[in-house]
Amino acid sequence: MSAGADQTPTSSTYVEKGKAFDRDMNYIPDRITRDARVPEHGPRDVPLWPVEPGRYRLVAAKACPWANRTLIVRRLLGLEDVLSVGLPGPTHDQRSWTFDLDPDGVDPVLGIHFLKDAYEKRFPGYPRGITVPAIVEVESGQVVTNDFPWITHDLFFEWRDFHRPDAPDLWPADLREEMEEVMKRVFTEVNNGVYRCGFAGSQEAYDAAYDRLWVAMDWLEDRLATRRYLMGAAITEADIRLFTTLARFDAVYHGHFKCNRQKLTELPNLWGYARDLYQTPGFGETIDFDQIKAHYYVVHTDVNPSGIVPKGPDPAVWLTPHGRH
Known part of the structure; x- marks a missing residue:
């Protein structure tokens, strides 16, 4: 079968009989960069969003290893006050990660129960898995990116103006x-x-x-x-x-x-x-x-x-x- 970073499955199973596991690495490619500049590294011909404190919310379930990366990088760099975080619960059904750890099962900033709602708001009928980590624009409620390798990369290179003074050099x-x-x-x-x-x-x-x-x-x-x-x-x-x-x-x-x-x-x-x-x-x-x-x-x-x-x-x-x- 094909599955992405701890995403909800598109069928009832993760194991496809007789086949090797094949991870789907097709993610929303948007990048968040300083002043929406063209990034020096990685994909360049992609939609660009500007770094702005408070504009985005990182949705990252503690259960997921790929999302866990973003939680660590956010803490090491001291970005807690400029990039808020939403924490879905550890279990979900075929529909989506859910905010069942929050009161009434609703993320207090985004106002949604299913992470799928943020994906659907930008891409109605979104055909791929609903993955974490994801960065969501707070005002519009739309997902910006779920491209996990580039999320942590850009938190280091593009959000530097907001790093704590003694933040570690994660990319020497x-x-x-x-x-x-x-x-x-x-x-x-x-x-x-x-x-x-x-x-x-x-x-x-x-x-x-x-x-x-x-x-x-x-x-x-x-x-x-x-x-x-x-x-x-x-x-x-x-x-x-x-x-x-x-x-x-x-x-x-x-x-x-x-x-x-x-x-x-x-x-x-x-x-x-x-x-x-x-x-x-x-x-x-x-x-x-x-x-x-x-x-x-x-x-x-x-x-x-x-x-x-x-x-x-x-x-x-x-x-x-x-x-x-």
Whole structure:
């Protein structure tokens, strides 16, 4: 089947019998840039919107790893006062992510129950999945973009006038070329690799996906043996992108997605690294293990038809000393 970043399915299943998982990477391509300028990096021939404090609302479910990235970047850069956030609940049906954590199930700023309403307001009959993260223009109530890799990129490069003074350099110029290669491998083999395992429609597709995932996990374990973070001594966007998968690994991907050669806690470098990030301000407070487990184990009915949500693992292990200083 084809599915995008934790989106609502267009059918009742995520697994297509006999087929390998294929992620749909077609998103709303609009970019939000300083003064609606043509961006220096990435897609340029796309609709452009100007950076304006208070104009937009980031809709990002804590359950979703792709949305989780945006919550971390927003906090690290200090954008809380200029870009508000709406938090859908962890479960949804085929229609849309919903704001069932808010009073009366309605987002207090956008005034909608279904995220689908913001998509439909701009694109009536929107044919693709309703994905998070999404940025919505508050006044019009219309979705602007859901192109998750470019959302965090632009929060760094285009919203700089509003960063806190000591905001980290998430895209260091001297490391960017290598970082892009690292992030590409992390995305294809790990971020997406766990889904390739979990939504495999045949034994052959699963076996191939499993092997690809663990080649990459071994590469990361080796890489982190000689450096604190993926690119060296400082946190970058690459770490944020890997962290949201690692945070879900033992709670969801190990069992639910059958990525079970080892648990994260059995990989010394990756486990220490993940705890190091979790205990860094901006990371751990964006993680809600109950929401994460509810999303995967309840929504993926073809993978977990019973709908039973496991009680473990104990999240307290994330606060144990990491030894990565």
